[in-house]
Amino acid sequence: MNYVIVAFFAFFGGILRYLLAIELPKIDLFPIGTLVANYLGCFLFSWLVKHIMVDRDINGRLILGVGTGFCGGLTTFSSFALDAVQLVQQQAYGLAFLYLAASIIGGLFFVWLGEVIVRRRVSE
Structure with missing residues (x-):
């Protein structure tokens, strides 16, 4: 059953990632859509899944679906790596470094931001 839950939620995460990629096209070879999808996934995983859902004792299968399925489908290491390699292959070394950095x-920042927001809500 867990496979079905992960697959169901991953479908929606993947669709959102695809929509971001087509709505936020590359600017001078820079993959904005992939970057935004990864930022959003990092934030949602930290804020929503790891804190809000766990703290409120949400059903474990829903957490699995949203965390592993949706956030996993939304974020993408393979697209990140491919975009970086393509920038290097096109000799856009500055953009490649900027994208990697x-x-x-940014991913670490958005995970941190999710945690900060949760901590502020808890301390209020």
Whole structure:
């Protein structure tokens, strides 16, 4: 049953990632859509799944679906890596470095932001 739950939610995460990729096209080869999808997934996983849903004792299968399924389908290491390699292959070294740095630092920032928001709500 867990496979079905993960697959169901992953469908919607993947569709959102696809929509972001087509609505936020590359700007000068820079993959905005993938970056935004990964930022959103990092934030949602930290804020919604790891804190809000767990703290409120939401059903474990729903947490599995939203966390592993939706957030896993939304974020994508493979697209991140492929975009970085394509930038290097096109000799856009500055953009490749910027993309790598923005992805890693930004991803960590959005996980941190989700945690900060939860902590502020808990302390109020």
